[in-house]
Structures are given as C-alpha cells and as structure tokens.
Amino acid sequence: MAADPMDLFTRHEETLDKAVAAIRGRxxxxxYPESPSPRLYGEDAAPRGQAAFEAYLGRDFPLDQPSDGGRVATERSPYGIALEVGYPHADADTLVAAAGAALPSWRDAGVRARAGVCLEILDRLNKRSFEMAHAVQHTSGQAFVMAFQAGGPQAQDRGLEAVAYGYDLISAYASEARWEKPQRKGAPVAMDKRFHAVPRGVALVVGCNTFPTWNAYPGLFASLVTGNPVILKPHPRAVLPAAITVAVARDVLAEAGLDPNTVLLAAERPDERLAATLATRPEVRVVDFTGSTEFGEWLEANAAQAFVSTEKAGVNAVVVDSTDAYRGMLGNLAFSLSLYSGQMCTTPQNLFVPRGGIDTDEGPKSAEQVADDLAESIRGLLGEPARAAGVLGAIANDGVLARIEAAGGLGEAVLESAEVAHPDFPGAVLRTPVVVRLDADRREVYGREHFGPVSFVVTVDDTAHALRLLGETVTERGALTAAVYSTDESVLDEAERTALEAGVNLSANLTGQVFVNQSAAFSDYHGTGANPAATASLTDPSFVAGRFHFVQSRRPA
Amino acid sequence: MAADPMDLFTRHEETLDKAVAAIRGRxxxxxYPESPSPRLYGEDAAPRGQAAFEAYLGRDFPLDQPSDGGRVATERSPYGIALEVGYPHADADTLVAAAGAALPSWRDAGVRARAGVCLEILDRLNKRSFEMAHAVQHTSGQAFVMAFQAGGPQAQDRGLEAVAYGYDLISAYASEARWEKPQRKGAPVAMDKRFHAVPRGVALVVGCNTFPTWNAYPGLFASLVTGNPVILKPHPRAVLPAAITVAVARDVLAEAGLDPNTVLLAAERPDERLAATLATRPEVRVVDFTGSTEFGEWLEANAAQAFVSTEKAGVNAVVVDSTDAYRGMLGNLAFSLSLYSGQMCTTPQNLFVPRGGIDTDEGPKSAEQVADDLAESIRGLLGEPARAAGVLGAIANDGVLARIEAAGGLGEAVLESAEVAHPDFPGAVLRTPVVVRLDADRREVYGREHFGPVSFVVTVDDTAHALRLLGETVTERGALTAAVYSTDESVLDEAERTALEAGVNLSANLTGQVFVNQSAAFSDYHGTGANPAATASLTDPSFVAGRFHFVQSRRPA
Structure with missing residues (x-):
C-alpha cells in the first residue's frame, strides 16, 4: 500500500532540522550511534544481521530491477570465505532509460518528499547496520567493528549530511513569491512567481573497494535529494553493500508510491568498463567517483556533459616539530598508520622529521629515535594477534600486497611488514605496516602515493623545510589529510597557513582518541576540492549546488 | 590614509542583510533607484556624469595599474561620436602575476571585509550612474535611459545579489566550532576547529559588447566576495564601462589598505585573443563569460582547470494560445521585440501561433492577423523618431546589420526594417525590427539564433505543437527566456511543465509593464544553466559555490 512520501518527511523532520543545524554549526x-552495542541496536540485532548476511552467500541477491536476466558474481572476501553472490546484470541502455523514466516523478515529488524518502532509507539502513557490517567486512577487508562504524552509522551520517545540504540549499530560497514593485503613481506592479528546483539529469555514483558505503553515500544522497535518479555502480569487489543499499532504497520508494527505478544497481561483468560507458552517456549529468587518479582524471576530461566530483589519491603528510606528549603522539600515529592496514585515503604517508631531532616532554629525540620509537609503538599496538586483527583488518587486494613487498627496498626499513594469523578466518590475508626512513632528497619515492600500510619517515633540514615539502607535495600530488605536532604556536600558525595555501585540512597535536585519518560528519570536511586529491569536499555547498538548477515561472498577480 | 575594511562592512551591513533576505524571499x-531622477540622484548628478564622461574622450583613461606602458583604443560609438579613449595594456604574465600576488591579502581579509569592500564599490558606482550611463550608451548602443538603468542600478543590483549569495554561502557555516563528542565514561573528547573559506585562484571575467556591466558584475562580485582576485577583460568595443568599474574598485581597495591589484583591467589589442590566453593559464581558476556560443563552448572545453560559467546564445520562444487582453499582449510583445533593437540575449525570437488562429477579447484572430497586428503595434510604438530612438538605441555592430539585411529573405516579411534618424546623433545607426512569418517546417531558419531585431511568427498546427517546438528548440539550442499567452489554466500548466523540462524560465500573460526580456535581480533568475544557452544562472547557489573551498584545521581543545 502506497504511503504518502510527505508522511516520511513529517516522521523525520526533526532529525533533518537537527542535521541542518549541525552542518551550519559544525x-x-x-x-546513528556508532557503537555496535545491543543496548543501542537491540539484543537480537547482531545475530539477525549475521544471519541476514549469511543468507546472501552463494545465492542470487534478491533485487527486482530492470535486468537482462544475466547474473554477475565478482566478489571475493579478503577474509577468505566464499561469497558467490549473484547480482542482476543490466546494460547501460536499460539502466539509463529506467532512471530517466523515473526522473519526472522524483523531481515533481519536491524536496521535502525527497528528503523524507532519503531519511527513511537511511533509518532502515541504520537498523540493518550489523548486516551491512558483515557485507562491508567481507568486501573491503575492514575489521568487523570498523566495518560496522565506517560502513554503517558513519556512512549513514555522511549520507544524511548530504541530504541536509541539499534540503537546505533548496529550501533556503522561497519556492513561491509575490513580487510587488512600487510605481510612482498608482498601485504597484505585482507578479506571482514560482521557483522549481530541477535536477541535472541521471546521476551515476562509482563506488570503491575499500569504503563501499562511506564514499558512495554522499554522492548518492546529494543527487537524490536534489531530484536526480541514481545509478550506483559499485566496485566489482564490493557489490553487496551497494546491493543492500539499493534494495532498501527501492523498497522505500515503492512503498511511498514512487518509481523504484529512482535508484538502480549497475553490477558489471569483469572488464565491462560499465562506469566509463555510463559516465559519458548524454543523459548522465552527475558523476561521483572514488578511486584511482587515472580513472578520476579520465572522468574529469571525458564526462564533460556532467557535474563530476572525484576523490582520487594523494600524499598525506605529517610534520613533526615538537611535542609535550611524546607517548601520546607515537600511539596516535601508530594507530593511524595501522588502522585498516593504511588502506584509507586519509592515512598519513609521509612523516617529516627534522634531521636534528625534536624536543619532547621526554627530552630531545633524534630523528632516528623518533622513527625507531614509532616502529616500536606500532609493534606494541599489534603485538597480540586478536587485537592486531581488529586494528589491521585484511588486505583488500593484490595491489596493496605488491606495494608492501616493494616498500622495503625504497629506503631503510625501520619496521618490516609481517603476516598475522586471523583468529577466526584462516584464509584472511593480514599484514602489519612497513615504515621506511628516507632523506628529503628522495622525493621521487615519497612524492607519489603508496596506497596501503607503507609510510615514510622523511628526514628534513628543519621544520621550515618540512612545511615547505608538505606544501609542495600536496600542491603537486594532493592530499586528503595533513597533520602537525608542535608546542610552538608560531609553528602551528605557519602550518595552518601552509595547509590553507595548499588546500588541505590540518589536524594539530593529535595524541588521544581523535585520529588524522578520521573525519566526523557534520563537523569535519573530508577533502577540500582545493588540491589534486579530490575535486570535491564531503560535504560543502559546492558538492551539492551543482546538482540542480532553479527554473522559474511568473505571471501577473 | 588606510581605512579599516571592517568599517566598510559596518557601513553597509544593513544593505547586505536586506540583500540576503531578498535573495531568499525573492x-x-x-x-539602487532605477530612475535617473534628480530627486533621487541629486540635481547635479546628470551634468556631472556627462562632464565626467566627456573628460575621458580622446585621452588616456586614468588607471594606475601594472602595464607594459602601451595603450589600446578599440572602441567606437554606435552613435557615431569619436571616443578614442586609451587604456593601459598589460600582457597575461603581468596580469596573472599581479592578481596572484593580491590573492593572500584578499583571502585573509575574510568574507565580511570583502563584502564591505564590494558594497562600497557598488555604492560609489551607483553614485556615478550617469557617468556610467554615457559610457554604456556609447559602447553598447543602448539608448540613454536604458543605459542608465541596465548599465547602472540594475547592474549594481546584480552585483550586490552575487555578493549576497557569496556572503550567505560562506557565513551560513560556522567559521569556528568547539566539537565535543560524548564518551561512555568520563569527559567528552573536545576539539577546537577553524574553517577557512579559500578562493579557487585568480578569476577572469570576459565581458560582452551589449551589456558591459550588467553581464560582468555577477561574475566580478561573486568572485571577489569569495576571495578571488579578478581580471576583467572587456569586449574591445566596450572597455570604458569596465575601466570605470576597475578604477572605482582599485580606489576602494587602496583606501581600505588592500592590494588594488585585486581588480585589474585587461584591455586588449585587436586580435590579441587575450581572453583565450588568460582563461587557460593554470593560475586562472574561475572564468565568467558572456558572448558567442563558439567561444563559450571553446572555454568550456579548454579552460578545464577553471570553474567556468558561460552565457551564450539561444532561441527564445513565445507560445501564443489565447488572450483576454489582445492589445496589451501586442503592445507588450512589440516593446519586447523593439527594446534595444532586439540586441538582448533575452529578446524573443520565435512566436509560435496556431494555424487556426487564437481566441482573444476582441474575438478570434487568424494567425495572419496576429502577425499583421503585431507589425502594426511595432509601427505604432516606433512611429515618432525621438521615441523610436529611445526604445531602439543604436545597432551595436555590423553583424547585427547583416542579419537584419538577410532576414527579409527568410520568409514572408510582415514588417520590414527601416532606418531611423536619431534626433541628437546624426552618425547613429538605428534600425527598426524585422518580423518574418514562417511555417513550422522551416526549423532550419528559426531553430538557430538571429541575434538582433529579427523575429519569426511561426505558424504551427496547434498549441500542443507550439509547446512541443518550444521544448525541442530550447533543448537543442537553448534559450534565456520563454513566454506563453493563454486564458486556459491547463495550457498555462502545460507550458510551465514544458519550460521546466526544457530548463527555461517562463513568463505568462505579460500585457503590462513587465517584459519577458527583463529580469529583476534578487527575484528573477537570469538563465537557468539547465539548457544550452548558459551553464549558469544569475544568480543561484551553484554560480557562487564553485568559487571557493572550505579548508579546516582542528586541534584538541
């Protein structure tokens, strides 16, 4: 039975208002609670989620959408379990036609109905966060708790954030107005005007292997709330989280009496290059992409008909000048380098340390000592296999393994990578991080990205040199994050200025439970759009404003 | 003596707040009063403005900015008077370097100081609206009163509107925040965050011949308020209005202790192609353009490093279904077709009239009768030379003349163009409009733009056919405006839906003193960005949001 989508708006209006207040107040x-606690999600949420996940394995995923009848199964778990989930296949013509046909009704529903539908989708996804956690774990390789948090509530936060921006950017402006122009004599000239927010067209979201929901939800929900039907093209290795998302969305749409083809899954065959085909279709007017620099740049150059937002690669940097919490700094950095085996686009790669060493609360430390102490801190963090598995997760793909292998030869390895046995998954591929010490003159090495658990302690002349290298490498190759450690306010100011010039977000003196590679939705921006790592920020006004136009009509009152 | 730019913000804050309320409320x-009345602008404003204009003629324009010492003089008045104003020439390297050097101080001034400077510039321009009126008249060919209004207060409105959007889109979001995340046990984790709006880079505004201020101010002020220094590259035929604008801006900047090179004039030698050179410089990250489809599309394809907004050409359409104010409709259309000799990007070109005629308050009218009555209405409007000169203005360039000559051969001329003698300027080139009747099957003629006083009454099967042609031609070739006349609500609804699908702003049943080719800042959008005529709308959030990024810093509280 069709529900009125405006009921969904009413149901979620308070949440939406709070989200708008949060994006403005930061x-x-x-x-969406990030803790997988039974107290928060219910006693049976964990076993139900696990059962739901297991029910998918070895079967055709239950998704009723336009398809050519073929099935694709392209995933394999980095934890070694068999997935063998089959997804319906559809070609670009079918997908674009179905999404295009859904556009008018989705547009005409209006921003409040669309926001209501989006919030209902997010609410249902939140209730299925355990199911999603398993799906994300076994496609991305994230450890379970991280997969729960980053794949569930934190991804939902980012989706809601995008809804809030879209809703705010449309509803801040009157949709109707009486315009009355005073005249020198007589009554004013009066016009009645209506303003419609119209979508650009069909939207495409191209997902990635490592964060199949977190990186896809901003584009998905920003496009939806602004009226664009979305084709979600997941990474072939991480289809299940997208399929669950699409299935939930289609359920909500159908129940609200809207066209379920407003959200479609584009599962592709190996080497089909479906993303490139879809992205260059004239009907596709919005493209969101997370992945390689190569394909990101290809999209920017070739999807000229579309509003394109890309998140690619970068060389994240840390400047170590001084600290009054040496152990805290080492522990914080050790965790940042180890978390999900450095397979985050936000993991630091280059740690710039002055040749003459640094001042700390434990006295001066030489550059060598800092590198060795960092290595020791990582060893301590990962010494116990069960804990190590919970931090590291599994290696997502062979490319990362190859970079780990190659890293040792790039300089002086102060920490070598080791295999770790997973306590629950004997087939899981786990590796500890590599830390390599280099001199600043080896820019051909640290000046490019080594995605995975590979970091460089780069010896520099002094802090000014470190800041200059941070600015230059970020300007040249981009970065999602930068960090600085210093007890000197003037160094912190200079670092902030350097980050601002290079267009990268900066964290200073993180020694506790906030990590440079984590950003909090509604408050922290993920990326800036101001350096080569990404053309967009999750989420700022420009990420959303390009997805719709205002079209007006007017007539004499 | 340097004033504090924050004083300028304080001085103009109330105006800015009202502008923000207006863009939201529409x-x-x-x-800025649009009437050139001494009561509003002062008794001596008119003679002072004229004297200021005349003092420029035959001299070097007083503009102290980086230059190679060369002078360029490329203007000629469509009214036949000698201009011979020389402007300082600078090459792209000099301009880009000077603007780039101005960026940090302009960025660091902050959005409130920038808004204060922008509003002071606009206020001074307003006070010089008579001077500007002469400058616009003798470069664009607009008649004096129109040049006053569209070149002065209405252009200033559009500039202020852009400032309001930029100020609102930045200041709506907190620039500082304390973030406190509750913990299960103990005190919350607290972070102090700062958020900087940083500009994309150097901005380029490429002006046009016909509206040298109105079409340039939105980009100029949108870029300025968001922190981007601006190089204003005027059309070689319309430099003076830009030079006055740049001179005023540089005065205000210098007085506020800021770098005057935040605003620069790029006067070019004939055939120098300075716009293309500047637009593709890596430092130039924002481009605004008004002009030909050919160069607009070239910029979109080639200035890939920049956020590009273009306004090009289109085929504006009117659907005539029925009316209860036949004389009012004819009078309104006659004025719209005649105003500034149709040299507005918003002038209707194609009037679709059903073959079987239309119902009116004066009884049924055949399609032939409608065309003849429209021609008669134009003749009546322009029968008296002084009044005709005030409506028509002068023909801006030979391209327009050539299209007038060619138009008669395109179909049945129901109104032929005639020369008009200007009462004050014997050398002025004035022409009345051409109206040509065609059948709908002559799409190769009316399906492309004939910029100037050339319109087509296109005979169609019926209103549904008219709406289909409106939708198709706008989708194919773009349009800035569309209009419909009907007494039938269902036709008006269908027209609105067609306009919405085609992405064009629609005016219905204009029979009085509001014209389809005029849009009111703060309320009416100029263009939509949703059809091929323009990639941007003056002004909506997306026109401004792409000009800056947020870059944040955070540290433990």
Missing part, C-alpha cells in the same frame, strides 16, 4: 551530532 | 527589493 558541532558534534549524530542520530 | 521579493521586490533594490537599494
């Missing part, structure tokens, strides 16, 4: 807020 | 508002 304070802490979330409606 | 109601009538303007701080």
């Amino acid at each position: 304070h802490f807020w979330t409606p | 109601h009538f508002w303007t701080p």
Whole structure:
C-alpha cells in the first residue's frame, strides 16, 4: 500500500532540522550511534544481521530491477570465505532509460518528499547496520567493528549530511513569491512567481573497494535529494553493500508510491568498463567517483556533459616539530598508520622529521629515535594477534600486497611488514605496516602515493623545510589529510597557513582518541576540492549546488 | 590614509542583510533607484556624469595599474561620436602575476571585509550612474535611459545579489566550532576547529559588447566576495564601462589598505585573443563569460582547470494560445521585440501561433492577423523618431546589420526594417525590427539564433505543437527566456511543465509593464544553466559555490 512520501518527511523532520543545524554549526551530532552495542541496536540485532548476511552467500541477491536476466558474481572476501553472490546484470541502455523514466516523478515529488524518502532509507539502513557490517567486512577487508562504524552509522551520517545540504540549499530560497514593485503613481506592479528546483539529469555514483558505503553515500544522497535518479555502480569487489543499499532504497520508494527505478544497481561483468560507458552517456549529468587518479582524471576530461566530483589519491603528510606528549603522539600515529592496514585515503604517508631531532616532554629525540620509537609503538599496538586483527583488518587486494613487498627496498626499513594469523578466518590475508626512513632528497619515492600500510619517515633540514615539502607535495600530488605536532604556536600558525595555501585540512597535536585519518560528519570536511586529491569536499555547498538548477515561472498577480 | 575594511562592512551591513533576505524571499527589493531622477540622484548628478564622461574622450583613461606602458583604443560609438579613449595594456604574465600576488591579502581579509569592500564599490558606482550611463550608451548602443538603468542600478543590483549569495554561502557555516563528542565514561573528547573559506585562484571575467556591466558584475562580485582576485577583460568595443568599474574598485581597495591589484583591467589589442590566453593559464581558476556560443563552448572545453560559467546564445520562444487582453499582449510583445533593437540575449525570437488562429477579447484572430497586428503595434510604438530612438538605441555592430539585411529573405516579411534618424546623433545607426512569418517546417531558419531585431511568427498546427517546438528548440539550442499567452489554466500548466523540462524560465500573460526580456535581480533568475544557452544562472547557489573551498584545521581543545 502506497504511503504518502510527505508522511516520511513529517516522521523525520526533526532529525533533518537537527542535521541542518549541525552542518551550519559544525558541532558534534549524530542520530546513528556508532557503537555496535545491543543496548543501542537491540539484543537480537547482531545475530539477525549475521544471519541476514549469511543468507546472501552463494545465492542470487534478491533485487527486482530492470535486468537482462544475466547474473554477475565478482566478489571475493579478503577474509577468505566464499561469497558467490549473484547480482542482476543490466546494460547501460536499460539502466539509463529506467532512471530517466523515473526522473519526472522524483523531481515533481519536491524536496521535502525527497528528503523524507532519503531519511527513511537511511533509518532502515541504520537498523540493518550489523548486516551491512558483515557485507562491508567481507568486501573491503575492514575489521568487523570498523566495518560496522565506517560502513554503517558513519556512512549513514555522511549520507544524511548530504541530504541536509541539499534540503537546505533548496529550501533556503522561497519556492513561491509575490513580487510587488512600487510605481510612482498608482498601485504597484505585482507578479506571482514560482521557483522549481530541477535536477541535472541521471546521476551515476562509482563506488570503491575499500569504503563501499562511506564514499558512495554522499554522492548518492546529494543527487537524490536534489531530484536526480541514481545509478550506483559499485566496485566489482564490493557489490553487496551497494546491493543492500539499493534494495532498501527501492523498497522505500515503492512503498511511498514512487518509481523504484529512482535508484538502480549497475553490477558489471569483469572488464565491462560499465562506469566509463555510463559516465559519458548524454543523459548522465552527475558523476561521483572514488578511486584511482587515472580513472578520476579520465572522468574529469571525458564526462564533460556532467557535474563530476572525484576523490582520487594523494600524499598525506605529517610534520613533526615538537611535542609535550611524546607517548601520546607515537600511539596516535601508530594507530593511524595501522588502522585498516593504511588502506584509507586519509592515512598519513609521509612523516617529516627534522634531521636534528625534536624536543619532547621526554627530552630531545633524534630523528632516528623518533622513527625507531614509532616502529616500536606500532609493534606494541599489534603485538597480540586478536587485537592486531581488529586494528589491521585484511588486505583488500593484490595491489596493496605488491606495494608492501616493494616498500622495503625504497629506503631503510625501520619496521618490516609481517603476516598475522586471523583468529577466526584462516584464509584472511593480514599484514602489519612497513615504515621506511628516507632523506628529503628522495622525493621521487615519497612524492607519489603508496596506497596501503607503507609510510615514510622523511628526514628534513628543519621544520621550515618540512612545511615547505608538505606544501609542495600536496600542491603537486594532493592530499586528503595533513597533520602537525608542535608546542610552538608560531609553528602551528605557519602550518595552518601552509595547509590553507595548499588546500588541505590540518589536524594539530593529535595524541588521544581523535585520529588524522578520521573525519566526523557534520563537523569535519573530508577533502577540500582545493588540491589534486579530490575535486570535491564531503560535504560543502559546492558538492551539492551543482546538482540542480532553479527554473522559474511568473505571471501577473 | 588606510581605512579599516571592517568599517566598510559596518557601513553597509544593513544593505547586505536586506540583500540576503531578498535573495531568499525573492521579493521586490533594490537599494539602487532605477530612475535617473534628480530627486533621487541629486540635481547635479546628470551634468556631472556627462562632464565626467566627456573628460575621458580622446585621452588616456586614468588607471594606475601594472602595464607594459602601451595603450589600446578599440572602441567606437554606435552613435557615431569619436571616443578614442586609451587604456593601459598589460600582457597575461603581468596580469596573472599581479592578481596572484593580491590573492593572500584578499583571502585573509575574510568574507565580511570583502563584502564591505564590494558594497562600497557598488555604492560609489551607483553614485556615478550617469557617468556610467554615457559610457554604456556609447559602447553598447543602448539608448540613454536604458543605459542608465541596465548599465547602472540594475547592474549594481546584480552585483550586490552575487555578493549576497557569496556572503550567505560562506557565513551560513560556522567559521569556528568547539566539537565535543560524548564518551561512555568520563569527559567528552573536545576539539577546537577553524574553517577557512579559500578562493579557487585568480578569476577572469570576459565581458560582452551589449551589456558591459550588467553581464560582468555577477561574475566580478561573486568572485571577489569569495576571495578571488579578478581580471576583467572587456569586449574591445566596450572597455570604458569596465575601466570605470576597475578604477572605482582599485580606489576602494587602496583606501581600505588592500592590494588594488585585486581588480585589474585587461584591455586588449585587436586580435590579441587575450581572453583565450588568460582563461587557460593554470593560475586562472574561475572564468565568467558572456558572448558567442563558439567561444563559450571553446572555454568550456579548454579552460578545464577553471570553474567556468558561460552565457551564450539561444532561441527564445513565445507560445501564443489565447488572450483576454489582445492589445496589451501586442503592445507588450512589440516593446519586447523593439527594446534595444532586439540586441538582448533575452529578446524573443520565435512566436509560435496556431494555424487556426487564437481566441482573444476582441474575438478570434487568424494567425495572419496576429502577425499583421503585431507589425502594426511595432509601427505604432516606433512611429515618432525621438521615441523610436529611445526604445531602439543604436545597432551595436555590423553583424547585427547583416542579419537584419538577410532576414527579409527568410520568409514572408510582415514588417520590414527601416532606418531611423536619431534626433541628437546624426552618425547613429538605428534600425527598426524585422518580423518574418514562417511555417513550422522551416526549423532550419528559426531553430538557430538571429541575434538582433529579427523575429519569426511561426505558424504551427496547434498549441500542443507550439509547446512541443518550444521544448525541442530550447533543448537543442537553448534559450534565456520563454513566454506563453493563454486564458486556459491547463495550457498555462502545460507550458510551465514544458519550460521546466526544457530548463527555461517562463513568463505568462505579460500585457503590462513587465517584459519577458527583463529580469529583476534578487527575484528573477537570469538563465537557468539547465539548457544550452548558459551553464549558469544569475544568480543561484551553484554560480557562487564553485568559487571557493572550505579548508579546516582542528586541534584538541
């Protein structure tokens, strides 16, 4: 039975209002608890989620959408379990036609109905966060708790954030107005005007292997709330989280009496290059992409008909000048380098340390000592296999393994990578991080990205040199994150100025439970769009404003 | 003596707040009176403005900016008077370097100081609206009163509107925040965050011949308020209005202790192609353009490093279905077709009239009768030379003349163009409009733009056919405006839906003193960005949001 989508708006209006207040105030807020606690999600949420995940394995995923009848199964778990989930295949013509046919009704529903539908989708996804956690774990290789948090509530936060921006950017402007122009004599000239927010067209979201929901939800929900039907093209290795998302969305749409083809899954055959085909279709007017620099740049150059947002690669940097919490700094950095085996686009790669060493609360430390202490801190963090598995997760693909192998030869390895046995998954591929010490003159090495658990302690002349290298490498190759450690306010100011010039977000003196590679939705921007790592920021006004136009009509009152 | 730019913000804050309220509410508002009345602008404003204009003639324009010492003089008045104003020439290297050097101080001034400077510039331009009127008249060919209004207060409105959007889109989001994340045990994790709006880079505004201020101010002020220094490259035929604008801006900047090179004039030698050179410089990250489809599309394809907004050409359409104010409709259309000799990007070109005629308050009218009555209405409007000169203005360039000559051969001329003698300027080139009747099957003629006073009454099967042709021609070739006349609500609804699908702004049943080719800042959008005529709308959030990024820093509280 069709529900009125405006009921969904009413149901979620308070959450939406709070989300709008949060994106404007940048304070802490979330409606989706990040803790996988039975107290928060219910006693049976964990076993139900696991059962739901297991029910998918070895079967055709239950998704009723336009298809050519073929099935594709392209995933394999980095934890070694068999997945063998089959997804319906559809070609570009079918997908674009179905999405295009859904556009008018989705547009005409209006921003409030669309926001209501989006929030209902997110609410249902939140209730299925355990199911999603398993799906994300076994496609990305993230450890379970991280897969729960980053794949579930934190991804939902980023989706809601995008909805809030879209809703705010449309509803801030009157949709109707009486315009009355005073005249020198007589009554004013009066016009009645209506303003419609119309979508650009069909939207494409191209997902990645490592964060199949977190990186896809901003584009998905930003496009939806602004009226664009979305084709979600997941990475062939991480289809299940996208399929669950699409299935939930289509359920909500159908129940609201809307066209379920407003959200479609584009599961592709190996080497089909479906993303490139879809992205260059004239009907496709919005493209969101997370992945390689090569394909990101190809999209920017070739999807000229579309509003294209890309997140690619970068060389994230840390400047170590001084600290009054040496152990805290080492522990914080060790965790940042180890978390999900450095397979985050936000993991630091280059740690710039002055040749003459640094001042700390434990006295001066030489550059060599800092590197060795960092290595020791990582060893301590990962010494116990069960804990190590919970931090590291599994290696997502062979490319990462190859870079780990190659890293040792790039300089002086102060920490070598080791295999770790997973306590639950004997087939899991786990590796500890590599830390390599280099001199600043080896820019051909640290000046490019080595995605995975590979970091460089780069010896520099002094802090000014470190800041200059941070600015130059970020300007040349991009970065999602930068960090600085210093007890000197003037160094912190200079670092902030350097980051601002290079267009990268900066974290200073992180020694506790906030990590440079984590950003909090509604408050922290993920990326800036101001350096080569990404053309967009999750989420700022420009990420959303390019997805719709205002079209007006007017007539004499 | 340097004033604090924050004083300028304080001085103009109330105006800015009202502007923000107006862009959100879309109601009538303007701080700049459009009437050239001595009561509003002062008794001596008119003679002072004329004297200021005349003092420029035959001399070097007083503009102290980086230059190679050369002078360029490329203007000629469509009214036949000698201009011979020389402007300082600078090459792309000099301009880009000077603008780039101005960027940090302009960025660091902050959005409030920038808005204060922009509003002071606009306020001074407003006070010089008579001077500007002469400058616009003798470069564009607009008649004096129109040049006053569209070149002065209405252009200033559009500039202020852009400032309001930029100020609102930046200041709506907190620039500082304390983020406190609750913990299960103990005190919250607290971070102090700062958010900087940083500009994309150096901005380029490429002006046009016909509206040298109105079409340039949105980009100029949108870029300025968001922190981008601007190089204003005027059309070689319309440099003076830009030079006055740049001179005023540089005065205000210098007085506020800021770098005057935040705004620069790029006067070019004939055939120098300075716009293309500047637009493809890596430092130039924002480009605004008004002009030909050919160069607009070239910029979109070749200035890939920049956020590019273009306004090009289109085929504006009117659907005539029925009316209860036949004389009012004819009078309104006659004025729209005649105003500034159709040299507006918003002038209707194609009037679709059903073959079987239309119902009116004066009884049924055949399609032939409608065309003849429209011709008669234009003749009546332009029968008296002084009044005709005030409506028509002068023909801006030979391209327009050539299209007038060619138009008669395109179909049945129901109104032929005639020369008009200007009462004050014997050398002025004035022409009345051409109206040609065609059948709908002559799409190769009316399906492309004939910029100037050339319109087609296109006979169609019926209103549904008219709406289909409106949708198709706008989708194919773009349009800035569309209009419909009907007494039938269902036709008006269908027209609105067609306009929405084609992405064009629609005016319905204009029979009085509001014209389809005029849009009111703060309320009406100029263009939509949703059809091939323009990639941007003056002004909506997306026109401004792409000009800056947020870059944040955070540290433990």
